[in-house]
Every structure is written in C-alpha cells, then in structure tokens.
Amino acid sequence: MVGNQLGSRTSKLKTLANYDRIFTMSFLFGGKKIRRGESVAVFDVGSGSVGYAILKVGGTSHRQGGAGGLSMESAGRVEMVFAGKPEPERFSAGMLKALGEAAEALRKSSPKIPSRIFCILSSPWHVSQTRVISYKKDKPFIFHDFMLEEIIRKEEENFMKSAAPSSGERGRIIEKKAVKVRLNGYETHTPYGKKAVSAEISCYFSTVPEIIFSKMTEVLEKKMGSAPIEFHSFSMAIFSVMRDIYSRSDAFLVVNVGGQISEVLFVKENVLLESASFPIGRNNFLRGLSSAGHAPSAASLARLHSEKAITPEETESFARNAGLVKESWLGYFRKSLIAMASEFYLPETVFLLADRSISAPVAEAISGEKFSQMTFTESPFNIFYIAPESFEKYCSVNACQPDSALIIEAIFAQKLAEI
Numbered sequence: 001m002v003g004n005q006l007g008s009r010t011s012k013l014k015t016l017a018n019y020d021r022i023f024t025m026s027f028l029f030g031g032k033k034i035r036r037g038e039s040v041a042v043f044d045v046g047s048g049s050v051g052y053a054i055l056k057v058g059g060t061s062h063r064q065g066g067a068g069g070l071s072m073e074s075a076g077r078v079e080m081v082f083a084g085k086p087e088p089e090r091f092s093a094g095m096l097k098a099l100g101e102a103a104e105a106l107r108k109s110s111p112k113i114p115s116r117i118f119c120i121l122s123s124p125w126h127v128s129q130t131r132v133i134s135y136k137k138d139k140p141f142i143f144h145d146f147m148l149e150e151i152i153r154k155e156e157e158n159f160m161k162s163a164a165p166s167s168g169e170r171g172r173i174i175e176k177k178a179v180k181v182r183l184n185g186y187e188t189h190t191p192y193g194k195k196a197v198s199a200e201i202s203c204y205f206s207t208v209p210e211i212i213f214s215k216m217t218e219v220l221e222k223k224m225g226s227a228p229i230e231f232h233s234f235s236m237a238i239f240s241v242m243r244d245i246y247s248r249s250d251a252f253l254v255v256n257v258g259g260q261i262s263e264v265l266f267v268k269e270n271v272l273l274e275s276a277s278f279p280i281g282r283n284n285f286l287r288g289l290s291s292a293g294h295a296p297s298a299a300s301l302a303r304l305h306s307e308k309a310i311t312p313e314e315t316e317s318f319a320r321n322a323g324l325v326k327e328s329w330l331g332y333f334r335k336s337l338i339a340m341a342s343e344f345y346l347p348e349t350v351f352l353l354a355d356r357s358i359s360a361p362v363a364e365a366i367s368g369e370k371f372s373q374m375t376f377t378e379s380p381f382n383i384f385y386i387a388p389e390s391f392e393k394y395c396s397v398n399a400c401q402p403d404s405a406l407i408i409e410a411i412f413a414q415k416l417a418e419i
Contacts, residue, residue: 053106053409072402092212148181175231179203206236239267274339325361348379349382388407
C-alpha cells in the first residue's frame, strides 16, 4: 500500500502522557469524572455504519506508561441498510435503526452497565466550525475564566445563526471548546490571571439538528437505560487524539473515508482550521466493483486486493473498476484542497483513516496527484495509514477486534472522562 502505517515510525510519535500541554484549554466544558474501574460505552455514528464499544477506565495510569489504564472489553459494528438511494429521510431512518441494533448488541456483548455514554458523530450528522475571536482593550486587563466564558457565549450565538439551515430547523450545540488562546500575540496554555491588552481565542463549535439529537437520545435511553449521554463530533475526536499523539508538526491533514461520505480536516498551528466533506465513501468503491460484476464479493475482493492475495488478472480488473470511483473521489478531494489552500499552504503530513479494503486506491489517489504546489515546501504528501495497531500503547483490546475509529474515540472518551 502507498504510504506508511502510523505506528511504524515510533520515533515521530509521542505518548498521551505528554498531552497536558494543551489538555486544559481543549476541554473546558467536560462532564463528571469517571471513577477508575467504571465502564463507559462509546457509539460511533458514521455515514454508513454505527460502531459500538464498552470501555473500562482503570489500572495503570497513562502517565505511568502502559495502555493508559484504558481497555476495550467488547466492540462491533452494525452496517446501515438503505432501501434504494439513501435520501435524507431514509438516511436518518437507517442510522437510527443501526444505532438501536448497535445498542442491543453492546448490551448482549457485555453484562456491565456503563456509567456514561459517549455518542460520537461523523458527517453528515453534525455541522462544526472553528471561529477565531479577537478581544482588545485600550488599557491592560487581567484575563479571567468568566471573560472567556462570555466571549464564547456571544460567539456561540453567531455560530448558531450561521449554521442554521435555510429550512429554519433548530440545532442543538453539542460542543463549544476553546482550543487555543493567545495573549498579546503569544500562545499560552495557562491564560487565567495574566495581564494583556489583546486576546485571540480559537473556539470550536459543533451542532446537531434538534430532531436528530432527540431521536438518537430516545433510542439510547430506551436501549441503554439512564446513563448520562454526551454527544461529540468525530472531527474533534480525531483532531484531538492525532494532535496529542503526533508531535512532529503542528500542522497536518486528516482524510477520513466513511461509508457514504469522506471528510477532510486541515489542522494548522494546533487548531482545527477548516473541514470539508463530500458524498463518496467506502460503499461507493464497493458499489463500483459490484456494478462491474463482482457482486456479492466486492468487499471480499477489495480486502483480498489490500492483502495482495488475488491473481494478476483480478488485480488488473480491480484497478480498472476501482479507478472509475477513484477519479470521482479525487475530483471532490481536489476541490476541497483548492478551497483550503486559498489562504494557507497545506501541510505535507496526511493521516488516512479508511477501511483496509479501499485504503490502497485512496492512498494511491492522494499520492499520485500532483498536490505539491499547494504545500509550503512544494513536497508531495507524506501519507500515514491509521491502523488499529497504531494505538496499542494507549488502549488495550480484550478479545475483540475494533477498527481505528472506535479506538480513537475510546482514547478521546478517556480524556473527557478524566477531566
């Protein structure tokens, strides 16, 4: 496969024991702490499936080495089933049905009752944006926590107005996090009590349509009981985890190829600066193979291709048929990067999160295209494939085989649970 597997170059990775440098600023709005030994449930609501996992937070602290006291007791994934083309109503109905089935599967897989539930949403179930707020005064002032809260409250109102759909449908804020603070032009991780004449705050907001929020909550309460439910965006989860683990640079791209939708995240100076999504994902690649006469073995063929376990004739056929979808995917990806590069140079580092079955054609598309003119050094992208084994230092897996998305969300949930 083109690119590197994240974790194979451990000298360029740092452990979560070092994440305290930005930990305080990133999660000002955390919930109640989880006691060691308690169980936590995670649901990964994607664009083509719903994953589930039961976690146990306890044992060795991540600050003492090991897997950070985080273990995954069970995990699985339920595919969304659509009758025909996934139109909005069918899409929502398919997601809610898969969420209910995932909750039932989780309860059957583990007798432990979770004390907290994290529901992590990918596109298209949320809208998010990082907004930069400038605050200045003629005379020096002391920066206090109540000042930050008031700045964020006012900007939240502006965000909700800009994120509101033309239909007038109400939204529910699920995240509002200060991810970076500059005082007098300098970044600080301990801003409270310091004197300044200017402040610049980078705030991340995300919202969910109220009707989707209510229906997901109803499903989880019915299936899981009365445990508190927290909603978060996968954009924040993967940004936070990759930023904290990977210390080579403070700028990178994340390419997340979901079931129906792909997302691109642009991180610069440790801030999730921009994001984009487009309607081509793993299922489109598999449908391309199916329409070429490989149904119902498209997924198996793609998996065998990634493992280089097919004949030269099958390899040629796969490349030809997958290439049609790859070109379409690449067109959307190129447009996303052009928009992002209109104001800033793009970083060279790219983290690729995709099903192993289609990771090769996606990585080939990214590396084969001449995007170097968009990077500061005019160098080609350096692609790292995010494999589940990349995170074995941070999360131990007990008799289950979770995918990378669930492990990333498990690490993210642990961070939130320990605040």
